[in-house]
Every structure is written in structure tokens, then in C-alpha cells.
Amino acid sequence: MGPPTVRIEPNETQGAGKAETILAAAKRMFLEHGFGAVSMDAIARAAGVSKATVYAHFAGKEELFGAVIGRECERYFADFSAGELDPEDVGASLTTLGCRFLDLLLSPDAIALHRLILGEVGRFPALGEVFWRAGPERNLGQIEAFMRTAAAAGTLRIDNPRLAAEQFVGLLRGETQLRYLLRLDSGTERAKIDTLTAAAVATFLSAFKG
């Protein structure tokens, strides 16, 4: 009576549920303490399962780590939709893009993820490529696409849309992200994000307005 090609596991709490629980616990631990400082024992305890169960689902600590990171990277820019941008109103569009970018970039999860990846990319070189493509590259592509349409519409004087996108991102970031990564600052209040974005947009428009 069920669908012929797809089988629904009757007890998802026991099968995939455990793996899910382990992944969630591992994510929390890794993001909070880093790779080296977290033991498989601690992950098992945090997930409420035995150590042997963890090893039943993941071949080892490194594989578990990779699974967590890959997952987070995918989630990273999932909610970005470039629909509501207007090439005619570049100020509003850049402000929208900027606020969204900074809101994500400075979020506690993103900061923790950056710390984790940058700290471990020396030991796991593949991490860099995975993260770049899932996060920064995708974001840069969306901003570049807007630069291109604005240049075509004549509302911005841009020769190199890719470079312009990178410079806009640079203006937005400044040293702010570094201060967050170094734990010298925190918080994503709307007023702060708006101020940072406004300054970047003003300078960018002053340089590229047609």
C-alpha cells in the first residue's frame, strides 16, 4: 500500500535519528571548543550514546568532523535569494546585500565556523575548497551578478564586476570581522549592522556612481 520506490523507516528515532543526534552534538562541541580539544568520549556523552555507537556511524573523529563541516557549509548560504534587487536603485540594493552579508558574517555561528575551519585547514586541506565554494564564492557570485546588471543598466560605472564585488565585500568587512574572530567585539544588533553597511555603501557609490 505504501509507495513502491521509497521506503519509510518505521523507527527513524533509532536509525537515522541517532546519527542526527550525534552530528548535532558534534557540531556544538566542535564549534565551541575546536577539533583538537574535543574527544570522541565527550561527543558521545553530549549525544547521550555510547562511544561504540559513535564509531558505528562514523569511521573516526576526522570523518565525523568532515561530516559536520560539510553540513554547516551547505546550510551557510542556503537562504540567500537574489530576487528582490533593483538595478535602478543601487543604493537600496547594495544596502540590502550588505546588511544580509554582515548579518550572516558576524553571526556567532559563522564566526565560530570560521575559527574552526581556519584553525584546521592546515591539517585538512580539503576543508578550504569545500568551504570556499559553499560560502564566500557563492556570495561573491551573487554580488557580482548584481554589479553586472547595474553596469548594464548604466546605474553603476563598473569595468570589472568581479573586482567591484570583491571590493564591496572588502569595504563591508573592513577589520570588523577580524575583531569578532578575535573576540574583541560581538553582537549583531540592527543598528550596528546598518551603520557598517551605510558607510560601505556610501564609499562604494562615491567611487562607482555613474
Place this chain on the structure above:
Amino acid sequence: MGPPTVRIEPNETQGAGKAETILAAAKRMFLEHGFGAVSMDAIARAAGVSKATVYAHFAGKEELFGAVIGRECERYFADFSAGELDPEDVGASLTTLGCRFLDLLLSPDAIALHRLILGEVGRFPALGEVFWRAGPERNLGQIEAFMRTAAAAGTLRIDNPRLAAEQFVGLLRGETQLRYLLRLDSGTERAKIDTLTAAAVATFLSAFKG
């Protein structure tokens, strides 16, 4: 016959020499593999001394780590002298500042140091403050000072010198440093640095030229 207040140790090869050797070995190991992945045993072996000797000079792994980082941070911007900048020729001055900044920022040592600090600042919060003051803050202050003099000379239209300095640094950095940190790019050839700097200077001047 010697100076009355200062005593020179006769055998600096035995006393401070060993500590120096240990610090050098620890620096190399930490920068290459990170804090968690390096054991005191490995450091002792790399320095050519016994583990007990390491503990005779440094109370523990964390103290040794702190000593290495503090040392590198100090070395970081030691050679920066803001003497040869000319407020009348802002293009040349910004180019000089930009090249020097990128040359340091993208150097293998600086990249490795960034990875190390960002990866461990979660576990050693004091690291963030120490690094910020020794490196980025000092650099930012020098650039800000130039912005102020150029604004006073009327060669740049700048309201907020600090913000302008931070935006200039942001334009220089773009996503380049991130790609280096993620191991997607490397190398500090003069041509590359010059191109990156020229793009940043052009956009900055386009926005702030008086």
C-alpha cells in the same frame, strides 16, 4: 671593569641559548601544525633537548605557546616606519602603504600565524587582545595617521580618518587573505601585490579624492 649595573652572562649558549632554541622549534611546530596537534615531546625532539629541559624553561605547554605567539606578534610590525610618506602625493603614499601591508599580510608566516591565533583564540581569549594590539591595531593607526595628514593638507576629502583607514584596508584585503588562509592561493610575487594594491588605491582615490 665591566659596567656596574648590567651583567653579561658568560655562557649565553648554555643558558638563554637553549630557551631560544626551544622557542624557535616550538614556533616552527606550532605554526605548521597548530596547538593541539603538537606534543611537548615533539617540540623537545625538534629542539634537540629532552622534555625535562623544556619544562625547566617553560611551566607548561600553554605558557610556551603564549611565549611563541607574543614574540611573533611583536616581530610582526616591527619594521614598519611611516617616514617616507608624502601627503601631497597621496597616490604614491597609498601605494607604498598598500604594498607593504599586503606583502606582510600574505606572507606565509603571517598566514600561518593568523590560522594559529584564530584557531586557538576560543581557548585562549587573551590571545585576541595581544595580537590585535601588536598587529592590526598598530597598522591601522599608521594608516589613519596618514589619512589625517592628507585630510589636513587638503589632498583627500575625509571626514573620519579612522573609518577611511579601515575602508582602505578592506579594499586591500578583499577576499584575497581568505583565499590564502584557506590554502586556495599563495605566493607574494611583486606583480600580484602591485595589481591588488593598484586596484584598491584606484577605487579609494575615486571615492576620496579632493
Place this chain on the structure above:
DNA sequence: GTCTATACAGTGATAGAC
């Protein structure tokens, strides 16, 4: 698949001879 119990390697740190 899941658990308890355990083997094993490697870690940070120390004691005692020289």
C-alpha cells in the same frame, strides 16, 4: 545496533642521577 568493559598508544608532567 547498541551497550559495558577494556586493550592500547600517546599525552603532559615529574623524580632522581649526573
Place this chain on the structure above:
DNA sequence: GTCTATCACTGTATAGAC
């Protein structure tokens, strides 16, 4: 101060019962 040898401890991984 420096070394050799060793300590206690933790984390990885597996065996065997259920």
C-alpha cells in the same frame, strides 16, 4: 641544567554480551 626513565591520565578504538 640536563638527561633517562617513568608516572598517572586521557583518548582512540575494539570485543563480546544483549
